[in-house]
Amino acid sequence: MVLSWKVVSLLVGAISAQWRHGGGGAYAAVLSSYPGYCAKDMDLNSIPSLDDSVQASFGGGVSLDDVELLQVHAMIRHGARGPYTKPRCWEGYAENWDCNVTEVVSPSLSADDGGVGATGLFRKLYDAYPSDNALSGTCMAGQLLDEGYEQEQANGRHLRDAYLCGNPSCLAAANATAKELQDSGALYLRSDDEQRTVMSGQILTASMLNVSGAVLDWHTGDDQYDYLAPNLETCPRLGELSGEALNDPSWIEVTSSWENTALNESMTSVWEQEVVWWDVLDCLMTTACTGRELPEGSLLH
Ligand SMILES: *[C@@H]1O[C@H](CO)[C@@H](O)[C@H](O)[C@H]1NC(C)=O
Numbered sequence: 001m002v003l004s005w006k007v008v009s010l011l012v013g014a015i016s017a018q019w020r021h022g023g024g025g026a027y028a029a030v031l032s033s034y035p036g037y038c039a040k041d042m043d044l045n046s047i048p049s050l051d052d053s054v055q056a057s058f059g060g061g062v063s064l065d066d067v068e069l070l071q072v073h074a075m076i077r078h079g080a081r082g083p084y085t086k087p088r089c090w091e092g093y094a095e096n097w098d099c100n101v102t103e104v105v106s107p108s109l110s111a112d113d114g115g116v117g118a119t120g121l122f123r124k125l126y127d128a129y130p131s132d133n134a135l136s137g138t139c140m141a142g143q144l145l146d147e148g149y150e151q152e153q154a155n156g157r158h159l160r161d162a163y164l165c166g167n168p169s170c171l172a173a174a175n176a177t178a179k180e181l182q183d184s185g186a187l188y189l190r191s192d193d194e195q196r197t198v199m200s201g202q203i204l205t206a207s208m209l210n211v212s213g214a215v216l217d218w219h220t221g222d223d224q225y226d227y228l229a230p231n232l233e234t235c236p237r238l239g240e241l242s243g244e245a246l247n248d249p250s251w252i253e254v255t256s257s258w259e260n261t262a263l264n265e266s267m268t269s270v271w272e273q274e275v276v277w278w279d280v281l282d283c284l285m286t287t288a289c290t291g292r293e294l295p296e297g298s299l300l301h
Pocket residue numbers: 100
């Protein structure tokens with residue numbers, strides 16, 4: 001009868017994409033559909049009900065009515081975000097990133113104060129340098145976009161639909177509040193300390209559970225030591241492993257192959273600046289998933 005349940009909001013960057021038809025001038029990006037990476041159709045992520053094959057796998061005449069759901073592991077990415085690693089992706093990059101999504105925060109002196117009445121709420125706006133923030137526009141670098149907000153609401157709804165109800169195949173009652181689950185130890189909320197992951201997890205939680213009027217504990221850690229992402233500080237061995245991998249002949253063979261060298265040269269000429277692989281996914285997918293146009297020549301890659 002024990003409810004074993006933890007919701008961990010994982011970090012990894014998810015982006016949402018879209019490819020525009022046509023386009024003109026110096027830009028031309030033509031693809032007929034968004035890559036799955038863009039998660040444009042969140043219905044694809046709904047959670048199917050258990051079918052007979054699951055029941056059959058129990059064997060011995062045990063049916064779904066005889067068993068009880070103990071735990072669920074759901075891996076969730078943060079929603080669509082703006083560029084993070086490289087604010088000026090290529091020569092002539094002039095994209096504007098505006099976010100309606102904002103953080104509304106409240107300072108608190110006491111760990112057990114019940115609400116926000118005394119201090120009120122403050123909206124954080126990244127507009128102090130309208131044209132010279134990391135990104136041009138009102139989004140902070142790597143911020144969750146409006147679309148990302150909606151994606152996480154959908155994730156929360158899917159989890160709610162699948163796992164909250166009144167019978168043993170569910171994790172909690174349909175009217176369960178996040179506060180009572182947290183107070184009973186059934187709910188633990190943890191993310192790294194990036195805006196997009198904190199907010200993604202909070203949107204998901206608020207969409208899945210009744211959070212009305214509650215102050216919930218949200219656990220995070222200093223980025224410098226947080227192990228939710230590979231961390232050399234916390235795991236020095238990672239540096240050795242990474243060094244071994246990067247010096248591995250098979251890795252060197254691939255990265256120095258003529259294909260990769262040619263690709264590098266070609267992309268360098270399209271972007272008109274040095275191309276670092278780490279930036280490529282960030283730049284291409286934030287552009288493609290939001291219907292922006294890629295530099296001419298990018299599609300050849
Ligand atoms: C987002 O902001 C834009 C510009 O301020 C506004 O036109 C639009 O209606 C807003 N969208 C939502 C969902 O609030």
